[in-house]
Amino acid sequence: MEKDRIKLNKGWELHQVGTTETDWLAIRKMPSQVADILLDHEILTEEVKLGWCQEAQWISDYEWEYRCCFERPKGKRSRLIFKGLDTLATIYLNGKEIGSHDDFYLPDSIEISDLCQDQNTLLIRFHRVMEWLAHEELPTYLEDAVLKCKLLRKPLHDFPLKNGPDESSYQGAVPGFTPVGVYDDIILETWDDMEITDENIQAKLIGDRGEISFAVEGVSEDNTEVQILVKMEGCIIKDICVEAKVLDGGYRAEGCIYIENPKLWNPIGFGRQELYTIELLVRKSGEILTEDRIEKTVGFRRIEMPVPLAFIINGKKVRLWGGSMDPMQGYTHCYQKERAERIFDMVENANMNTLRIWGEGIPLPDEFYEEADRRGILIWQEFFMGHGAYPDNEEYGMKCVKEAEVLVRRLRHHASLLMWCGGNETIMGAELIGKYPFGDWIAKSAFPEMLRRLDPERYYHVNSPYGGEWTNDPREGDSHTYECIWEYPYQEYPNFLSESIRTAPPARYSLEKIIRGALWEPGYDGKVTRPGQGIMPENWRQRIHLLADGERYSGNYWEYYDVTDADSMLYRFGASYGAAIKRIGEQVRKGSREKADFTKRSKGYMACKLLDTWPKVFCAIIDYFQEGYIPYYATKRVLSPVMVQFSREESLRLYAVNDSAEDFHGMIETGLYNLRTEQLERREFLPVCVEQGDCELVNDLAHYLFFSKDCILFARLMDKAGRDIYTCIDYVDIERHLPFEDPEISVAIQGDVLSIKALHFARCVEITGNCDGNEFGWLFDDNYFDLLPGMTKNVRILGKQNHGTISVKAPYSKNVQQIRFCR
Structure with missing residues (x-):
């Protein structure tokens, strides 16, 4: 029989330990974390999704149990695979403990062949992480250097880091929130005598010839053969069979397949993304029935790097333009496909070719990387290490390496995967507070040693930032610019700017949803007249992480006219953020003071942050509702x-x-x-x-x-x-x-293209949409742009809305032009 993989996604229930045994809640969708389920049953309100998490604080005070039943699986052998458990859990089958879990980043696999009955009950009990941490102790020498929550391998921002009950956490929850539960699939695998246990499929170019190398290992009681199919657009273009070598209790097969003049995979903007499907089928020698199979998609591309971070792909100089990608949600770590697709659409629209998967984020599923392959979005993939030093004992370090190894084995075949990185600010974060970067050996030696075994040809960057005389030296490697709060030399033409940051509120309609109270409280005048006074209304400031000096990241807002209402304040901060993006982005695009070789110019620019995990007033150019304000469109223009x-x-x-x-x-x-x-x-x-x-x-x-x-x-x-x-x-x-006159804007529409003109100079022309009262979900191929008199600006309407009213206005005008749109 062929190996079978069944998602256990039906019939689940959730129980709060300590309540009555009859008090189980039906789980309508799996995977789901506890907050997802409580929201679905309206035990939590929608306020939690908006980041007001006081009502959800009790979740982490309890243990939680997930339960489902399944029938005896077919096949001689079976196992359960837990792709994502958050985080401390004990696993039971038919009342017997069969395993435990303590690492958010690692999947678990438990064989249950001898434990199954005709009817089986699987139960997962999640334990209190804050209670676990309370019983743990850091060594004395690490107490002032390492955050205690790092003792548990769980996302750093799942813990309340020094924020008070009414203050925003760094990611934006008020107060901080700790998710718990199942965030990825639970799979029941069954098989008979034979299975694949490890594989490595790689595609590379050797001259004009494509080479697909494969290595597959597995368990088998018989002689084994492996069939390799290479397909393109559904058609088989290569078909070979290899007799596997017999090992002790298993087999191994390896080899290469060559394709003359293969079609190439290119980054977006540089050509088509040609992809080949590789299918490996394993069976007993001389038989027809397949026992196990895997399928991977690969692409051929030639990557050269004459100096670190200077990439030449298929003979073209490719500088990296993109954003630092935080988790797409905060109340849950479950992957949300629709949100991911909207992010990809906005990334493409913003002229980006790269996503930096942030080391303080979460693992993303295979389908995310498959979408990157299809779209031509390059991936800067960090291992999951975050700001500041880490425990430096060998056991802890090897756990981090094991996580990274699982990630490498899962992702290394992807054409979009450009490079690995050892984490975010783990060394710089320690330097900032004058501490030794304990645990730096993990990124400096343990990760590279693992990559030499598993993925030796791909570039590895020790950390972000890293390089030069000090870790954040703009002259070498990559750097994070915080010129708004730090003063440091050599920042004019950075070698690679992997974080560029400022602060501004989101668009008005987004801000209205995330604050409490009026946008502009009676008596507030927006003036700053004394030290320590906030530069925004207090209810806006409640969504800023003040301990991170969030307000000080603002652009030069004082260069704009004094504010009189919420709209003028939103414009002031948005425009000053946009101006900073234009200034810094243009320096990076120019790349050097005088004309220089490609390798000596700035090599990339990353917006920080690309998106909001929770609703927030901070630095993301795409807000929590996946809307773009002035900073998003300023980024799009500077990356043209x-x-x-x-x-x-x-x-x-x-x-x-x-x-x-x-x-x-x-x-x-x-x-x-x-x-x-x-x-x-x-x-x-x-x-x-x-x-x-x-x-x-x-x-x-x-x-x-x-x-x-x-x-x-x-x-x-x-x-x-x-x-x-x-x-x-x-x-x-x-x-x-x-001086700015009323621009006297006029607008016409043909199909999905707006034609906008102005009689006088128009500053920061804003386009918004309204579909039956819904202002969200619109996207334009340009917005918040200046317009010279007499010029016609054509703007394409993108996004998911198919009809509505389009409004066009400028901040120095009281007139709004409106036009109906129907796709």
Whole structure:
């Protein structure tokens, strides 16, 4: 019989230990964590999903039991696989203890062949993690250097870290919340005499030929053969059989399959994502029936790295643009496919090609990486180690290595997987408080040793950040920029900016859902007149992690006009965050002060954070409701594959940057527009040619000599056919000094494309949608953009909404233009 895998996802019940035995709640969907189930039964309110977690604090005070029944499995042998248990659990089958669990990041497998009855009852009891921690002690030398919660291998931000009962945790819950329960599938496997226990399938290019290497090991009582099928778009293009070598109680087969001139997998924006399906089938020699099979998807790509973090993929220079990805939810760690798909859509729309899977996050399922393969999104994958030092004993370190090994074996075949990283800020975090980075040997030596065995050809980065004279040295490796709260040298052109951070509230309609009270309380005037006073209303500040100096991460909000209401304050913080993204992002895109080789320029930019785990007022460019405000669209623009920018260092200069897949040839219209006189003061057309992966000085504009600070600089990039590619608008004075007339916007629509014009200069044109009262779920291919008078801006309507009313306005106008939309 062929090996069978059955998801145990029906008939489950949940019980709060200490209540009556008849008090079991039906679990309507598995996997589900305790909070999911209590929300489903309306024992918890929707407030918990919004991060108001006071009513859910009691969950961690109790033990919880999950129970289900299943029939005796077919086949000689059987096992239970627990893909995700959070975290401390004892497992029982038919009343007998069969295993225990103590690591969030590790799956468990328990053979039950001799324990099964005709009818079986599986019970999982989850224990109190806070009680467990209370009985544990750190060695004295680690007490001031290591967070005690790190003794348990569970996500760092599942614990209340120094926040009070009314204060936001770092991730955004008020107060902190500790999930518990089943977060991934529980599977019943059955088989007879033969199974696959380990495999490694890799695809690589050798010259113009593709090589698929395979190695498979397993258990068998008979001679064994392995059939390998290579498919593309459902068609078999290779089919071979290999007789396995007999080992003690098992078998091993290995070999290579060659494909001449294979189709290539490319990162998004650099070509198609061609994928091959590899199917391994194992059976007894000379027989037809398959006993076990596995299926993997691979892609051929040639990756070169002349210096660390400078990637050349299939002969093209590829700099990494993306975001640092936190967990997609906080109240549960169960994967939510719809949320993931929306994130992928927003990542693509933002011109990103890379996701950094944060070391303080959670494991993501196979389908997430399969989607990255299909879309061409590169993966910077960190092992699950977070800010600051760790216990440094060998037993603890080897547990971390075991987690990493499981991750490597599961993910190493993916075409999208670009690199491994040893964690987030584990070394830098210790340096910040002047402590030794205990446990650093895990990332510096134990992880590399494991990777040399299991995935030796992929790049490994010790930590993020890491490199240079000190851990966060911008000149080498990668760095995290916190220039808003730190002062440090060499930050102008960082080698690789893997975290770029500022703070702003989300869009108004999101903010209204996450705060308590009015957006603008009576008597509040927004003025900051004394030290220690908050720069936002108190009920907004309740969603900021104040211990992380959350407010100080704001952009230069004082450069904008004084606020008079909630909308003007939202604009002030959003625009200042957007301006910081533009300034820092343009420096990274330009990459060096003078023209330099690809290997000597900045190599990447990552937004921090990409998304919110809980509703929050902090730094994410995609909020909890998966909406984008000014920072999201500022990021999208600064990551445009081909773009132009002004540099005002020792002279006024215009640069063009090309990070697309091909050389660029076109034209730039550039000049000065005076906001006060509403006149063009200068205008010229310049040819531009930029090689793939390069940056070119288009013109030194010192011949402009001097001009009024009422002027804005503009540069409009067009391709050879005259199509608009990118528009850059730069201000030479702060916004609160500049005059802005009502722009008198007009809007038309054809299909799913808006055409927007302005009679006068329009600052930060905002597009919003409303579908039968729902303002969420809209997405546009540009938003919150400046618009020169007389220009037409075409904006495509994306997102999941198929009809509604589109509103267009600018912050310095009371007029709103509305138009109906039906897809």
